[in-house]
Amino acid sequence: MQIKSIVFLLVIILANHTSFSQTRSILHGKITDARTGSPLAGATILLHDINRNAIANDSGEFKTSFIPAGEYLVEISHIGHISWVERIRVDGNTFRNFVLSDAVVEQEGITVTGVTTATRLKQSPQPVSILKRAELLKISSSNIINALTHITGVNALTTGPAISKPFIRGLGYNRVLVVHDGVKQEGQQWGDEHGIEIDDYSVQRAEVLKGPASLIYGSDGLAGVINLQTLSPVAEGTINANVLGEYQTNSRLRGYYGNVSGTKNGISFNAYGSYKGAQDYENKYDGHVFNSKFNNKNIGG
Incomplete structure (x- = not known):
């Protein structure tokens, strides 16, 4: 009875290991310019269905983190080039090269609203x-x-x-x-x-x-x-920090924002905080409009 239990346990472990191995897939390749053939460093690869992305290195090469096997809507974009959009089947070690053409006007965007998939x-x-x-x-x-x-x-x-x-x-x-x-x-x-x-x-x-x-x-x-989407994942192994400020003269609005985001082992994180405050605004008919001031503070992730 004990031997049968051990054999049964080993079968379950091997089955789970096989299933897990099949789901650990990656998409990698190289992105180049259609006219010159030169690599496009900094090009962005975004998998909309699972909100994952990668960024091409100086050689134009990219590699996503481990993702489940499946079909994804992939968007390849780079400043000054036409975005490339297509559904790609990713299963195991999937290799694809992409070529982007020069563009004066940015190509269509992607939407995930109102439909079941991107x-x-x-x-x-x-x-x-x-x-x-x-x-x-x-x-x-x-x-x-x-x-x-x-x-x-x-x-x-x-x-x-x-x-x-x-x-x-x-x-x-x-x-x-x-x-x-x-x-x-x-x-x-x-x-x-x-x-x-x-x-x-x-x-x-x-x-x-x-x-x-x-x-x-x-x-x-x-x-x-x-x-409204607030999480824009960065490339694997990357940490980004941003600081933003604004000032508006009419109501003396002051706004400050800062965030830190990154991706490690396929897990993306984003932490942010902001402050926005304004005095009573003024117009030419009423002068100062009292009680129109506001003060907002926020922290999240």
Whole structure:
């Protein structure tokens, strides 16, 4: 009986080891310029379905961390080049080379909102607008929802500089769903003085799905969905630190933000903190608008 138990245990261990080995896959290769053939150092490889990425070294070579075997939507991008987007089957040691062409205008973005898996923007069944981190930093606003009003069809109902509620094509409150790193944010639905409880400095990417999305997100997605992402994974074995500050003259708004992020052994982390404060703003009709000041502090990860 004891021998049978030992044999049975060994069979289970070997089966688990085989299954685990099959799931430990990597994607690696080299990225070069189509015109010159030179390596593209710093090119980014992003697997949208599992939010993993890698960065090409000085020789243009890249290697992802261990990932489960499967099919992923892969985006290869580099400044000044057309982004390359395709679904790739990764199983075991998968080797692929990529060639990027020069571009004057950036190619299409990727969206993961309103669909079950990551998909190309042009293949989404509903209209989706995307604002990346670099674009958000160019917009002067006091909160993230005001920044999104630069997207056609998106408006904001404000009750002060720090409180804005999103409206998509005329519908708002509990008809617009806000998702923050995969978690529903429903604070803006409770009352007029409740805004989005998200640190706008931490947002790395904003996606706005315009149109009914109730089939996936429930009745809250009747008008559309706003998907805000704060975690942008860095390359394996890399640690990044960022510091950001801003000042606006009208309300003497002061804002400060800092974060530290990295990836080690396939595990990504991000810790951030911010402060934003403003005095009563002023206009030419009323002068100082009292009680419009605000003071926000946030820390998260």
